[in-house]
Amino acid sequence: xxxxxxLLGRSKPKQPKLDALFGVTAAAITxxxxxxxxxxxxxxxxxxxxxxxxxxxxSEELRGVLDLAVQEAGSTLRVExxxxxxxxxxxxxxxxxxxxxxxxxxxxxxxxxxxxxxLLCSVFGFAEAGGSGxxxxxxxxxxRGSFYPFAPLxxxxxxxxxxLQVRGALGSDLPIEPELARWFALWGIPL
Amino acid sequence: xxxxxxxxxxxxxxxxxxxxxxxGLLYVVFIGALVxxxxxxSLPLVLLIAGGFLFFQYxxxxxxxxxxxxxxxxxxxxxxxxxxxxxxxxxxxDMPKPRVAVSDSDIPNAFATGRNQKHAVxxxxxxxxxxxxEPELEAVLSHELSHVAHRDVAVxxxxxxxxxxxxxxxxxxxxxxxxxxxxxxxxxxNRDNTGLVILLVVxxxxxxxxxxxxxxxxxxxxxxxxxxxxxxxxxxxxxxxxSALVKVSGEMARIPTRDLRAAEPLNAFFFAPALxxxxxxxxxxxxxxxxxxxxxxLAKLEAQLGRQA
Numbered sequence: 039x040x041x042x043x044x045l046l047g048r049s050k051p052k053q054p055k056l057d058a059l060f061g062v063t064a065a066a067i068t069x070x071x072x073x074x075x076x077x078x079x080x081x082x083x084x085x086x087x088x089x090x091x092x093x094x095x096x097s098e099e100l101r102g103v104l105d106l107a108v109q110e111a112g113s114t115l116r117v118e119x120x121x122x123x124x125x126x127x128x129x130x131x132x133x134x135x136x137x138x139x140x141x142x143x144x145x146x147x148x149x150x151x152x153x154x155x156x157l158l159c160s161v162f163g164f165a166e167a168g169g170s171g172x173x174x175x176x177x178x179x180x181x182r183g184s185f186y187p188f189a190p191l192x193x194x195x196x197x198x199x200x201x202l203q204v205r206g207a208l209g210s211d212l213p214i215e216p217e218l219a220r221w222f223a224l225w226g227i228p229l
Numbered sequence: 230x231x232x233x234x235x236x237x238x239x240x241x242x243x244x245x246x247x248x249x250x251x252x253g254l255l256y257v258v259f260i261g262a263l264v265x266x267x268x269x270x271s272l273p274l275v276l277l278i279a280g281g282f283l284f285f286q287y288x289x290x291x292x293x294x295x296x297x298x299x300x301x302x303x304x305x306x307x308x309x310x311x312x313x314x315x316x317x318x319x320x321x322x323d324m325p326k327p328r329v330a331v332s333d334s335d336i337p338n339a340f341a342t343g344r345n346q347k348h349a350v351x352x353x354x355x356x357x358x359x360x361x362x363e364p365e366l367e368a369v370l371s372h373e374l375s376h377v378a379h380r381d382v383a384v385x386x387x388x389x390x391x392x393x394x395x396x397x398x399x400x401x402x403x404x405x406x407x408x409x410x411x412x413x414x415x416x417x418x419n420r421d422n423t424g425l426v427i428l429l430v431v432x433x434x435x436x437x438x439x440x441x442x443x444x445x446x447x448x449x450x451x452x453x454x455x456x457x458x459x460x461x462x463x464x465x466x467x468x469x470x471x472s473a474l475v476k477v478s479g480e481m482a483r484i485p486t487r488d489l490r491a492a493e494p495l496n497a498f499f500f501a502p503a504l505x506x507x508x509x510x511x512x513x514x515x516x517x518x519x520x521x522x523x524x525x526x527l528a529k530l531e532a533q534l535g536r537q538a
Contacts, residue, residue: 044378044379044380044384045249045384046242046245046246046455047242047245047379047381047384047451047452047455047456047459048238048241048242048455048458048459049322049375049378049379049459051462051463052321052322052323086321086464086465087465088464088465088466088534089465089466089467089468089469089531089534090531090534090535090536091535091536092534092535092536093465093534121363122313122314122317122363122367123363123364123367124317153465155321155462155463155465156321156465158317158320158321159320179320181320181321181322181323182320182323194309217325219325219326220319220320220325220326222313222316222317222319222320222326223305223313223316225309225313
């Protein structure tokens with residue numbers, strides 16, 4: 039069917055894969071034990087807002103559902119639009135499990151309204167314990183169903199050593215994106 | 230079950246299928262006619278040469294197009310924003326990232342080329358970078374990435390193969406006629422008969438060339454509409470692509486003719502229509518559907534997005 043779709047020029051929007059997302063909680067334990075990285079208590083979902091009333095209605099519902107969940111779990115929530123036209127829902131909660139649940143709520147709501155293909159990635163913040171300031175986020179690619187580490191440094195550079203170290207540590211816990219070319223950089227993320 | 234907001238466009242798919250079928254039919258009939266008129270002996274040579282052209286275009290399409298447009302590949306350090314935009318679009322569409330190039334030209338244009346996703350290049354001109362806003366540029370890029378996903382360069386190169394073949398037969402027959410005939414395989418003792426055969430071949434090839442030309446153009450237009458559709462769906466904003474189209478088309482009309490003429494030798498140099506080398510966003514008007522048709526389709530998509538769930 040892929041051949042026929044290409045021949046007829048009718049590629050379908052790719053639906054997100056959500057299964058692997060819940061592996062983050064287990065991976066966090068491994069990450070702390072082997073790389074000394076702890077969750078920062080922040081996570082974000084990034085999606086591309088579509089135009090039209092259909093998406094506006096979905097956003098409104100999403101906001102309502104999130105507000106309720108955030109209140110219940112005692113976490114924080116803010117929404118930011120970045121310069122590339124993507125929307126970030128940034129969540130804060132000391133419990134990683136609550137973060138994962140909230141992230142999944144965003145996915146589920148969008149998917150329910152038929153906007154699953156608009157999901158780009160979600161990011162879970164991790165940083166080195168002991169205040170050295172080294173950060174290494176875990177990025178989940180919805181369309182691939184895989185994770186990759188992203189360790190930003192000053193001046194739009196990446197700490198590749200730390201990233202590869204994290205890849206080695208997590209290899210058996212999470213599906214890590216095998217193609218390094220797809221570990222794209224997310225500069226200026228609101229985390 | 231995952232939902233999608235966009236039902237398949239069956240009309241577009243079936244029109245495209247019909248065009249491809251007619252092209253294939255023409256192909257088979259033409260080869261059959263060649264065999265019938267000339268006998269099988271000279272055919273391998275013609276096929277070999279035409280096949281060589283096809284091979285060359287197919288494997289070097291990215292380099293040919295980049296060279297012709299004077300596109301320079303740029304690194305993420307040289308064009309960070311462009312790279313970030315493409316990075317994200319590729320993650321959204323789940324496709325490998327193509328190489329990125331910029332062409333120093335004031336004509337607002339963008340094209341994608343390369344025979345498959347691994348060898349794809351997306352090139353934008355400095356003219357389009359200057360004129361479009363960031364969301365509009367993103368829409369244009371997602372249109373180009375859809376060309377890559379649909380493997381349009383491969384499809385069109387193969388589709389235009391018949392045109393190359395027919396054109397070559399016309400030329401070769403002329404030479405054969407000019408240099409004493411008899412060049413066409415069948416050794417016969419009747420000179421008049423040879424002349425007639427050559428005439429027949431020339432006429433048949435010319436007709437086939439004209440037909441295949443029209444069909445490939447039609448096919449190209451359908452592929453443009455497909456790319457518009459897929460691109461608009463990818464970013465979820467059909468109107469942004471529409472506004473980019475209007476802007477670029479308006480600018481195109483105001484470009485002095487000298488620029489257009491400077492771009493023309495490219496088409497003449499490659500015997501098959503230049504569309505086989507790359508998919509430009511707005512040049513070569515006949516290979517692209519009229520602006521109204523494209524805007525109409527995008528308006529329809531926008532309406533589908535507007536529906537409340």
